Each structure stands twice: as structure tokens, then as C-alpha cells.
Amino acid sequence: MRSIAVIGKNFGDEGKGLAVASLSRVLGKPLIIKHNGGAQAGHTVEDAAATWRFVHHQIGAGAEYGAPTLFAEHYMPDLYQLGKEVADFTRLFGFVPLLYSEKTARATTxxxxxxxxxxxxxxxxxxxxxxxxxxxxxxxxxxxxxxxxxxxxxxxxxxxxxxxxxxxxxxxxxxxxxxxxxxxxxxxxxxxxxxxxxxxxxxxxxxxxxxxxLVDANPDWLLQFEHLIFESGQGLLLDEDYEAYAPHLTSSKTGMHNPARFLEKRGLTLDEAIYVTRSYVTRHGEGPLPCEVKRSELPGVGEDLTNQPNEWQGTLRYARHESMDAFFAPPKRDKDSVQMFSSARDTKLSILITHLNETGKRLYFEEGEVSFERVRKEGERRGIKCMERLETEL
Incomplete structure (x- = not known):
């Protein structure tokens, strides 16, 4: 059994849904595990020809490829909103998604x-x-x-x-x-x-x-799956313990902590953590955003169809990445924070860079435009694999 955590590297909206769906499509017998937050997630998946598009809130991204979803103990499902999402999913894809939940998951009211x-x-x-x-x-x-x-x-x-x-x-x-x-x-x-x-x-x-x-999700039950894919909500810089951006944080652990804890209790290990980032940075909501710019200042970047202006988070904001050191720091810091779990001590770190099609395979840093190849080589030097697509690079 192989375990992979998909984590947002920044403030959310990086492309975690795309990553989880890609994994679910190509890996055998996957289980998507929702482990933090709740229905506030909005993970968009669409096919290559853009003939369909679905925004996942509680159903695991990748359920359209037949992958079941598990609500883990630290997930907080909104059982009121769930019905509409299931109905929308069923209407679009023609089948009802398979949803499991640990009995101790906390319901929002x-x-x-x-x-x-x-x-x-x-x-x-x-x-x-x-x-x-x-x-x-x-x-x-x-x-x-x-x-x-x-x-x-x-x-x-x-x-x-x-x-x-x-x-x-x-x-x-x-x-x-x-x-x-x-x-x-x-x-x-x-x-x-x-x-x-x-x-x-x-x-x-x-x-x-x-x-x-409702299931116990014990090791014997998990044996029916070949891949455990932990689908994180929000981003690493919004983790409840990341005080640099308080009070504009989410009330959950958005990094490796919950997956490592889940696996530790079952005597399993976390094989890989994939941190997802756009070729630029976004933030939906209040709070600091280093290197913030107008979208028009980022050549090629188009309108985001999922993160539309709303009463609660306002308008999606845009920024450049900071320095190269700052780019690679969050995954390292995240892994250091879970060293109390033996399940995460040998976890491989990777970064998936999305939206490169908008930016001509370049990343927008404060210093200027940087090629993906340069970032990839810098990642190799630091022991972090950088990828532009999962289907061929896993």
C-alpha cells in the first residue's frame, strides 16, 4: 500500500483538486482521504477537452474516476450541504459517488x-x-x-x-x-x-x-486499497499553527500532520508529500500577501472561474513568489514539524507546479520570470523533486 499526501504549498487555490484527480485516474485502487477542514474547500476538476467541469467541496476530487472518499476523524463534514453536491455529481457523471466516514468525524451544524x-x-x-x-x-x-x-x-x-x-x-x-x-x-x-x-x-x-x-477504517479495512491519497484543504501558509499570518488562518492542520497521525495509528507510513503551487501565488480572503500585484501584471494569467468574488472572501488576489529560499522553505518546515511521527520520517518531498500553461513554463518570482527548468534543478539541489505533471512523473 502506497500513501501520498497532496498539500497546498501557499494560501490555497493551487490546484490540489487537479493533483488528486490525476492520481486517482492513474493509480490502482485508490482511496481519497479528506482529513482537514470541511465543506469550504473548492477543488476543481475538468477533463482535457473541457467538456465537463466539477467543483468538489466534500466529495474527493477523483471520484469521477471511481475513487471512493473517506472522511477521516479530523474532517468536519457539512451533512446539510452534502446532499446537493452528491445530486450535482450524480447528474453530471451518471453514478453516485462512494462515500465512507470514520464514526468519530465531527459534524458541523x-x-x-x-x-x-x-x-x-x-x-x-x-x-x-x-x-x-x-x-x-x-x-x-x-x-x-x-x-x-x-x-x-x-x-x-x-x-x-x-x-x-x-x-x-x-x-x-x-x-x-x-x-x-x-x-x-x-x-x-x-x-x-x-x-x-x-x-x-x-x-x-x-x-x-x-x-x-460509517467505518472504523482500521488496517484490515484499508487493505482493500492499493493507494491512500490524502486530499488536504486550504494551504500550508493557512495552517492553524502558522502564526506569521494570524489571525487570518484556518482552524485545522493543513500539512502532513493529520496524514502522518492517521498512518501512525495504523502502523503505516507516508511515502510522499506532494506540495502544489501555481506558477504564481493567489490568496482568496483577508490577510498579508507578500509580493502582491494586480493580475494584469502577470502576463498570461487569466480569470479564475472557481474563485469568483463573494461576500466572505472578496476578490481573488495575486502575487509573485518571493525568493527561491522562500519557495522551498514550506515543505521542509512542514516535514520538520512532524518528526514525532515515525510514519513521516522517510517521506519524500515533491512540488507540483500548476498553471505553467498560462505563464509559458515560467514561474513569476519577485526577481522576475524564472524558467521551470531552473526551479527543477534548484529543487534537485535541495532534495525536492519538482514536477509539472503527475501522470508521467510519478
Whole structure:
């Protein structure tokens, strides 16, 4: 069994969906493992002729090639949104994707989403750049002792589930809203008190939970697969522990940590970590962006069809890469951070560079345009393989 982690090297939107789909298409018996964040991911996959295009939020990128998806313990699925995504996928591809979940995965709730949206609205010009999908609020609620596991959602009746959400709303949500400065003037306050909102949420989630097959994901169960592909959400520079860009971070570990921990518990190893980056840098949301420029200052770079302007993250921003040292530093730092896991001590590091077709096989650095070949040779010197396509270079 071979294990590969696909990780965004920068601030997200690098092409992780393309990478995971490419691996799923060419590797035998793959399992896509979603291990961090939740439905805020938007991983785009399209065929070479651009006859179809699908944006994956929770279904693993590569499911269109028959690869099943596993929601690992540290993933936070949005079971309300899942139904629409499955329906859209089935309509486009003609079959229902196979979805598994560890029983202990933490479900996000409608109140997590409303608190997230309300908090961002209350911050005004000081927004954190959240996607408004409730990920941090799910984390905070679990830390406060009001967790909600997927196995519980599956086991409860609609009445039991509704009562649990009412209990959480009474004993946690109201207090949390006050801490976040969400008052009656906030557009999301009334929704967080509306019981019909909870009832509709419960009905939809109970209709969707049957789309998941709950499993223990132990070593024996994993033996049916030849390749484990860890599909990371967001980017390495948004990791919850990367303090340089706080508070504009995501509330999850976006690098090797979760895959290494998952494999360590099962006596397995992480063979390779593939860090994905565009030939330039993007950031969707608030926060620092070194070497930021206008898109028009990057020759050949076209409009991004997935990351359109929205209320929560504004407009996609663009930048050049910094120095060559800064380009190669994140993977090395990420591997150093997981040396407590024997599963990651011999992991090979690679960098996949996407969007080279836009930039004529050049990368845009602060110093100017740099050929892919020069970057590849510099990577060899540093012990990191640089690739421009996965199908032929694995």
C-alpha cells in the first residue's frame, strides 16, 4: 500500500483538486482521504477537452474516476450541504459517488455556520477572511464540550437530533454569539433563534446521512486499497499553527500532520508529500500577501472561474513568489514539524507546479520570470523533486 499526501504549498487555490484527480485516474485502487477542514474547500476538476467541469467541496476530487472518499476523524463534514453536491455529481457523471466516514468525524451544524457568518458580519472591515462555512465554530463548540459525531447523527431519530441541537443552542450558541459580538442588529441573529431553521436542517441532514457508510477504517479495512491519497484543504501558509499570518488562518492542520497521525495509528507510513503551487501565488480572503500585484501584471494569467468574488472572501488576489529560499522553505518546515511521527520520517518531498500553461513554463518570482527548468534543478539541489505533471512523473 502506497500513501501520498497532496498539500497546498501557499494560501490555497493551487490546484490540489487537479493533483488528486490525476492520481486517482492513474493509480490502482485508490482511496481519497479528506482529513482537514470541511465543506469550504473548492477543488476543481475538468477533463482535457473541457467538456465537463466539477467543483468538489466534500466529495474527493477523483471520484469521477471511481475513487471512493473517506472522511477521516479530523474532517468536519457539512451533512446539510452534502446532499446537493452528491445530486450535482450524480447528474453530471451518471453514478453516485462512494462515500465512507470514520464514526468519530465531527459534524458541523447550522448554528456553526450562522455564528461564523454573524461573526464576520460583526467584524466589518476587520474580517478574518473566513469562508462562512462554520469550520472554526465547529472546532470551538467541540472544545467547549458540545461535540456532535457523525455516528450520533446517524443513530438518532429526527426528534432526538432536534432536541440535541436545541440543547446546544440553549446552553452554548447564545453565549457564544454574545462573545462574538452578534447582537439583535446582526442579520444572522434572528436565524440563530429560529426553531424552524433547526427543524429544516435536521430533516435535510437525516435525509443525507444515508449517503455515508460509517467505518472504523482500521488496517484490515484499508487493505482493500492499493493507494491512500490524502486530499488536504486550504494551504500550508493557512495552517492553524502558522502564526506569521494570524489571525487570518484556518482552524485545522493543513500539512502532513493529520496524514502522518492517521498512518501512525495504523502502523503505516507516508511515502510522499506532494506540495502544489501555481506558477504564481493567489490568496482568496483577508490577510498579508507578500509580493502582491494586480493580475494584469502577470502576463498570461487569466480569470479564475472557481474563485469568483463573494461576500466572505472578496476578490481573488495575486502575487509573485518571493525568493527561491522562500519557495522551498514550506515543505521542509512542514516535514520538520512532524518528526514525532515515525510514519513521516522517510517521506519524500515533491512540488507540483500548476498553471505553467498560462505563464509559458515560467514561474513569476519577485526577481522576475524564472524558467521551470531552473526551479527543477534548484529543487534537485535541495532534495525536492519538482514536477509539472503527475501522470508521467510519478
Amino acid at each position: 447550522i448554528d456553526d455556520v450562522l455564528l461564523n457568518m454573524g461573526a464576520e458580519a460583526a467584524r466589518g472591515d476587520a474580517r478574518h477572511g473566513s469562508c462562512g462555512m462554520g469550520i472554526d465554530e465547529c472546532v470551538q463548540r467541540n472544545r467547549a464540550g458540545y461535540g456532535l459525531r457523525v455516528e450520533e447523527v446517524a443513530a438518532w431519530s429526527e426528534t432526538e437530533f432536534l432536541e440535541r441541537l436545541r440543547e446546544i443552542r440553549t446552553h452554548y450558541t447564545k453565549e457564544r454569539a454574545a462573545v462574538l459580538g452578534i447582537d439583535r442588529e446582526n442579520p444572522y441573529f434572528a436565524l440563530s433563534e429560529n426553531d424552524t431553521v433547526l427543524q429544516n436542517y435536521v430533516a435535510e441532514v437525516k435525509a443525507n446521512i444515508g449517503r455515508l457508510t
